[in-house]
Amino acid sequence: METKISEADLIINQDGSIYHLNLFPEDLASTVITVGDPDRVSEVSKYFDSIELKKGKREFITHTGYLDKKRITVISTGIGTDNIDIVFNELDALVNIDFEKRVVKKELTSLDIIRIGTSGTIQPDIPMDTILASTFGLGLDSLMQYYIHELSGDEHGILDAFKSHFSHIKGITPYLTAASNILLNTIGSDMEHGITITAPGFYAPQGRQVRAKNAIPDFINLLNNFQHSNNRITNLEMETAGIYALAKTLGHKALSVNAILANRVNFEFSKNPGAVVDRAIKMVLEKIIKQK
Numbered sequence: 001m002e003t004k005i006s007e008a009d010l011i012i013n014q015d016g017s018i019y020h021l022n023l024f025p026e027d028l029a030s031t032v033i034t035v036g037d038p039d040r041v042s043e044v045s046k047y048f049d050s051i052e053l054k055k056g057k058r059e060f061i062t063h064t065g066y067l068d069k070k071r072i073t074v075i076s077t078g079i080g081t082d083n084i085d086i087v088f089n090e091l092d093a094l095v096n097i098d099f100e101k102r103v104v105k106k107e108l109t110s111l112d113i114i115r116i117g118t119s120g121t122i123q124p125d126i127p128m129d130t131i132l133a134s135t136f137g138l139g140l141d142s143l144m145q146y147y148i149h150e151l152s153g154d155e156h157g158i159l160d161a162f163k164s165h166f167s168h169i170k171g172i173t174p175y176l177t178a179a180s181n182i183l184l185n186t187i188g189s190d191m192e193h194g195i196t197i198t199a200p201g202f203y204a205p206q207g208r209q210v211r212a213k214n215a216i217p218d219f220i221n222l223l224n225n226f227q228h229s230n231n232r233i234t235n236l237e238m239e240t241a242g243i244y245a246l247a248k249t250l251g252h253k254a255l256s257v258n259a260i261l262a263n264r265v266n267f268e269f270s271k272n273p274g275a276v277v278d279r280a281i282k283m284v285l286e287k288i289i290k291q292k
Contacts, residue, residue, distance in 0.1 A: 002103040012099055018090045021075070022057040025094045029064055029071040031288060032091065032113045036239065038076040044116070044281050045074055060087065068289040081143040081198060081242030088113075088246040096250075111252045112180075114187055114288070116280050118273070119196065119237040120206070120262035122224045126192060127260075128268055129276045131283055132235060133188030134196035134256040136178050138162060139241030141200035144175040147249055154178065158195070161228040169216055177244035180253035187255050187287045194234025196256060197223060198241035206236045207264065220264050235260060257284055 011019035018024075033044055038061040045051055048065035055062045059078035064071070077087045095109040119132070126132070136158060151159065159176040166172055179188070199205040204212060207219035216222070223233045240256040247254035259280040261270040270276055 005102045020086050021060050021090045028094045029073040031072050033074040034077050034115045041076050070289050081141045084242035092250045113254045115256040118261050119235040119258035120264050121235045121260045122264050124265045130192050130260040131280045132192040132258045134240050135193045136195045137241030137244035139175045139198045143242050144245045158228050165226050179255050183255035196240045197236045
C-alpha cells in the first residue's frame with residue numbers, strides 16, 4: 001500500500017504549487033541551474049533564446065526557458081544550506097511526488113543540478129578569477145545530521161582523514177559527498193578541480209575576524225594544509241556540501257561551479273567580480289547545450 005504524505009510534511013499552496021518555491025511540476029526543466037543571489041537569475045536567463053516562465057516568492061526567483069532547444073530552469077536559493085534544504089526537497093517533490101495523491105511516483109526522475117556561485121580560494125597557486133568545479137563538498141554545517149547519508153569508499157577515506165586532521169577541534173561534525181562524475185566530466189571539464197568546504201557562516205566559520213574573536217585560530221592554514229592522496233581543499237563557500245549530499249540522497253546529479261573572487265592566503269579580492277561570474281555562467285551554458 002502506498003504511503004500518503006501528510007499535509008504537514010509536504011505543504012502545497014491552495015493553487016497547487018509547492019509551498020516555498022511557488023512552482024508547479026510543469027514549471028521545472030530537467031536541467032536546473034542554482035544561484036545564491038536572486039539578482040543573478042536574470043544574469044543567467046538573459047542568455048536564453050526564450051523565457052517561458054518568471055516566478056518569485058521570498059528569495060526564491062525562478063526563470064525557465066530555452067537555449068538552443070535545451071529547456072533550462074534557473075532558480076535562486078539564497079545563502080546557506082538551510083535554504084538548500086528547502087529548495088532541494090521542493091525541487092525533488094516537483095518531479096517525484098504525485099501532488100494529487102500525495103504519494104511518491106513509481107518512476108523517479110533524476111535532475112541535473114548545476115550551482116553557479118562565488119567562492120574564495122585557500123590555495124596560493126590558484127589564480128584570482130579562476131573557474132573551479134568542486135570534486136567533493138565537505139560540510140561543516142549540521143544539515144546532514146538530520147538525514148540518512150550513505151558514503152562511498154572514496155568519501156569515507158577523505159572524510160576520515162579530515163576528521164583526523166581536525167581531531168583537536170571540538171564541535172565539528174563534518175560530512176562529505178562527491179560531485180556527479182557525469183557532470184564533473186562534462187560541465188566541469190577544463191576547469192580547476194578541488195574539494196570545496198561549505199561553512200555555516202561567512203565570518204568566523206570561514207576564518208574571518210572583524211571584531212568578534214575566532215574560536216579556531218589559524219583556521220585557513222588548517223584547511224590549507226589538508227591533503228589526502230591527490231585531494232586537497234581548494235575553496236570555501238556556503239552551499240556546495242548541502243547540494244551534493246541532498247542531491248545524492250534524493251537521486252539527482254549535482255555539480256558546483258565556483259567563480260573564485262578572493263584568495264584568502266594572498267589577501268586579494270577580484271577587481272572585476274561581475275565579469276568572472278559572467279564568464280562562469282557562459283561556460284556552464286555552453287557545456288549544457290553540448291550535452292547529449
